Amino acid sequence: MMITLSQLLIGSVDLVAAFLLMFGLWRMASPVTAPSGILVAGVGMAAAVLASFFYVFDIEAAAKPYLMLNIGLAAAALLLGGGLAWWGGRKVAITAMPQAVALFNGMGGGAAGSIAAVELFGGRTHGAAQIIVTLLGALIGSVSFSGSIIAWAKLDSLLKKPLHVPGLQVFNGLVLLLAILAGAYLVVVDTAGVAPLLPKPELIEIFFAIALVYGILMTLPIGGADMPVVISVFNAFTGLAVGLEGFVLQNPALMIAGMLVGAAGLLLTLLMARAMNRSVAKILFASFGPGTKRKQGAIKGSLKPVQASDAGIFMRYAKSVIIVPGYGLAVSQGQGKLYDFVKLLQAAGVSVKFAIHPVAGRMPGQMDVLLAEAGVPYDLIEQLADINDAFKDADVALVIGANDVVNPEARTDKTSPIFGMPILDADQAKKCYVVKRGDGKGYAGIVNPLFYADNTFMVYGDAAAVCVSMAEAVRGLGAPAAAA
Amino acid sequence: MSFAISMGGFVAIYLFMVTAFAGWVIIGGVPAILHTPLMSGSNFVHGIVVVGGIFTLLNASSGAEQAIGFVAVLLGAGNVAGGFTVTQRMLAMFQTSGHAGAHHAQQHKRAKGAKGAASAVVKPIARKKA
Numbered sequence: 001m002m003i004t005l006s007q008l009l010i011g012s013v014d015l016v017a018a019f020l021l022m023f024g025l026w027r028m029a030s031p032v033t034a035p036s037g038i039l040v041a042g043v044g045m046a047a048a049v050l051a052s053f054f055y056v057f058d059i060e061a062a063a064k065p066y067l068m069l070n071i072g073l074a075a076a077a078l079l080l081g082g083g084l085a086w087w088g089g090r091k092v093a094i095t096a097m098p099q100a101v102a103l104f105n106g107m108g109g110g111a112a113g114s115i116a117a118v119e120l121f122g123g124r125t126h127g128a129a130q131i132i133v134t135l136l137g138a139l140i141g142s143v144s145f146s147g148s149i150i151a152w153a154k155l156d157s158l159l160k161k162p163l164h165v166p167g168l169q170v171f172n173g174l175v176l177l178l179a180i181l182a183g184a185y186l187v188v189v190d191t192a193g194v195a196p197l198l199p200k201p202e203l204i205e206i207f208f209a210i211a212l213v214y215g216i217l218m219t220l221p222i223g224g225a226d227m228p229v230v231i232s233v234f235n236a237f238t239g240l241a242v243g244l245e246g247f248v249l250q251n252p253a254l255m256i257a258g259m260l261v262g263a264a265g266l267l268l269t270l271l272m273a274r275a276m277n278r279s280v281a282k283i284l285f286a287s288f289g290p291g292t293k294r295k296q297g298a299i300k301g302s303l304k305p306v307q308a309s310d311a312g313i314f315m316r317y318a319k320s321v322i323i324v325p326g327y328g329l330a331v332s333q334g335q336g337k338l339y340d341f342v343k344l345l346q347a348a349g350v351s352v353k354f355a356i357h358p359v360a361g362r363m364p365g366q367m368d369v370l371l372a373e374a375g376v377p378y379d380l381i382e383q384l385a386d387i388n389d390a391f392k393d394a395d396v397a398l399v400i401g402a403n404d405v406v407n408p409e410a411r412t413d414k415t416s417p418i419f420g421m422p423i424l425d426a427d428q429a430k431k432c433y434v435v436k437r438g439d440g441k442g443y444a445g446i447v448n449p450l451f452y453a454d455n456t457f458m459v460y461g462d463a464a465a466v467c468v469s470m471a472e473a474v475r476g477l478g479a480p481a482a483a484a
Numbered sequence: 485m486s487f488a489i490s491m492g493g494f495v496a497i498y499l500f501m502v503t504a505f506a507g508w509v510i511i512g513g514v515p516a517i518l519h520t521p522l523m524s525g526s527n528f529v530h531g532i533v534v535v536g537g538i539f540t541l542l543n544a545s546s547g548a549e550q551a552i553g554f555v556a557v558l559l560g561a562g563n564v565a566g567g568f569t570v571t572q573r574m575l576a577m578f579q580t581s582g583h584a585g586a587h588h589a590q591q592h593k594r595a596k597g598a599k600g601a602a603s604a605v606v607k608p609i610a611r612k613k614a
Binding site for chain 2: 017045242272373
């Protein structure tokens with residue numbers, strides 16, 4: 001078979017694009033080269049998208065009469081989808097980025113599912129292997145699509161509580177089995193020439209419907225604290241679906257990029273789950289949070305509120321302060337104000353460090369991004385394993401908008417849903433200030449005994465406002481050279 | 485020698501295997517600090533699905549196929565554009581704090597020009613492996 005000029009062109013550009021995507025991802029895996037990595041990958045992507053319009057020279061005979069309309073539709077879809085997402089991605093707040101990633105990831109899954117749908121409805125698959133791969137990609141892509149949308153809704157607080165219905169996991173298993181059976185039946189109908197019970201398009205519709213419902217059902221019972229892992233799983237899912245559809249379309253660029261993300265996403269998922277000391281299977285298939293009814297041991301002590309200004313002044317005269325930021329800081333956009341306060345402490349000779357829990361916030365590394373935005377230098381930011389021993393020597397642990405990641409119950413209480421998760425030992429500091437908006441529970445929905453400990457004091461209020469008050473109180477003391 | 489791309493089962497599986505291994509290795513040494521941007525970046529990379537969407541839409545020969553193909557391109561384009569902007573914005577912040585790290589390094593008289601900045605930034609990885 002002779003290769004046409006357009007095929008040669010698309011083939012070469014896709015080859016370069018696949019390399020650039022891979023090279024870009026590699027650069028993104030190191031802090032020094034990361035900012036250029038996304039640009040490299042972006043160039044590859046743009047080239048591949050532009051080159052794909054050369055497909056017009058090699059389209060199927062049946063599509064020829066529709067060519068002009070199809071080109072118009074493709075251009076319109078590119079501009080509309082790309083434009084809206086570009087605008088949304090520019091506008092979204094740093095704190096809302098986990099939701100945004102979930103949403104954009106769901107779109108990728110939906111695109112892979114749609115491609116599979118066209119292949120299936122149009123009867124374009126040939127042989128058992130191709131239809132099996134198409135169906136597999138369709139199933140994974142659809143689950144990623146509907147599941148990511150639920151994950152987005154949960155992170156965006158549109159859906160508040162995880163759904164807990166007894167036996168839901170068993171029911172979900174049956175739904176998945178049903179989807180697989182529907183797919184298997186389609187394969188049999190397609191390859192063995194058996195007369196189907198229903199017309200084939202309806203069978204395909206039922207298959208997609210079940211797959212989409214499964215994505216929703218599997219995500220609904222998962223608690224918000226586990227959402228980062230779930231998004232990572234769906235990210236890997238979408239990659240896998242894209243890779244599989246790439247095989248169906250005989251497009252190696254899709255195969256390579258998809259499988260690359262599939263494997264990378266899987267490893268990222270495992271790294272995150274390990275940081276939470278939870279197995280991925282447990283997160284995906286076991287209930288988490290208030291659904292598992294249990295009696296929490298009686299909590300000794302009381303909540304002791306103090307003024308933000310008092311807390312600020314106390315820290316001004318401390319030797320060492322370790323700050324534990326959490327999602328509450330992100331919500332109030334208080335990172336800049338917090339760093340202002342930290343600079344005042346440093347000017348007064350206080351040693352300040354930030355302790356980052358691997359799953360602080362709603363996504364691993366989200367706190368690092370947030371503090372980076374405020375301009376906090378890297379060497380003030382320590383990860384859990386490196387700083388945890390330092391808490392017992394610290395004068396003050398300042399917990400801002402974090403809860404479950406400093407819950408000492410995780411060390412001791414075997415019945416706790418977060419038992420076994422490594423936590424930051426804020427309770428071991430000589431004094432602990434907790435900045436919180438109210439007495440609410442953390443995302444895992446459990447009471448935190450740290451707040452009731454003898455050496456813990458509560459500073460109620462919005463994290464940004466509290467940081468401003470603390471800074472004002474310290475400034476009110478006058479020049480830092482006057483003391484210490 | 486033919487340049488036409490056609491891939492049978494085993495070649496495809498080999499390609500998948502090698503690529504999966506590459507993906508695993510690429511992510512292997514990543515510090516926790518980059519987990520979120522990297523998830524977002526890999527999210528952008530699978531946006532290549534839009535190319536498959538364009539191929540499918542251009543070959544559509546019925547109203548239903550055009551409609552579904554349109555959705556495929558629309559969603560794929562959203563994945564690409566959104567994934568890029570979000571990742572780029574996140575990583576741009578790391579760039580500024582890279583400079584902040586350099587300033588800090590200079591205070592401690594450790595900086596050696598651009599390399600000083602690099603060493604200050606790379607530190608988390610070294611710590612993680614230790």
